[in-house]
Amino acid sequence: MKKMIFISILAACAFAGNFEDGLKAYGSSNFKEALAKFEAGCAENDAKSCVKTGAIYQLGKTATPDLDKALEYYNKACQSGEKEGCSAAGGIYLKSEPQKARELFNKACELNDGYSCAMMGSMLIDDHKFKEAYTVLEKGCSLGDKLSCEFAGDLKRSKQL
Known part of the structure; x- marks a missing residue:
């Protein structure tokens, strides 16, 4: 048992490192060193490292x-x-x-990403699913996303609910 705890602590330290x-x-x-470190962390299943790796590739750093x-790295992070x-x-x-x-924004919203709730709400508005959109936007707003709050307010004022 002690050995398992020790191995878990070592793994956590490696990820953090x-x-x-x-x-x-x-x-x-x-950026080259950052990419190498983040790729190593991602290979060890550290999802935050996977996100950072994806960002470096997306931005062409x-x-x-x-x-x-x-996408390969973002999707791995999302699956974790x-x-x-996901966002x-x-x-x-x-x-x-x-x-x-839509599926990815929905998953990120379910994981409490306010921006993704705004994106999901916007898509639902485009689909004329106003009540469902309002619920999602209210969630995003409660998570502190200003765009979600604005969209929810606009939707409420539009009397589409």
Whole structure:
């Protein structure tokens, strides 16, 4: 039992090490080192490292932007329950695969990402599902997302409920 606890603590320290080291490198604009640290953390199933890796690929911090690689890492983070991974992947899919984007924004909203609730609410408004949109927007607003609050207020004033 003691051995299992020790191994768990070591694993947690390893995750934190790669992620923290990646943040330091990123903050110093050493994007290649940051990418290496975040990729290592992601390989060890640290979802936050996967999100940061996806962002580096999406923004092209070490080379040309690579949306396919970004999606690979964002989706891995999302599958691990990391709301930022779901939201970021949803943003990339928005134009090319709107249904996939909807699923990802919905999942991120369920994981309490206010921005994703705003995006989901906006899609529901486009579908004329005003009551459902209002519920989602209210959730986003309660999570502190200003856009959700604005959309919810606009919807309420529109008398579509």
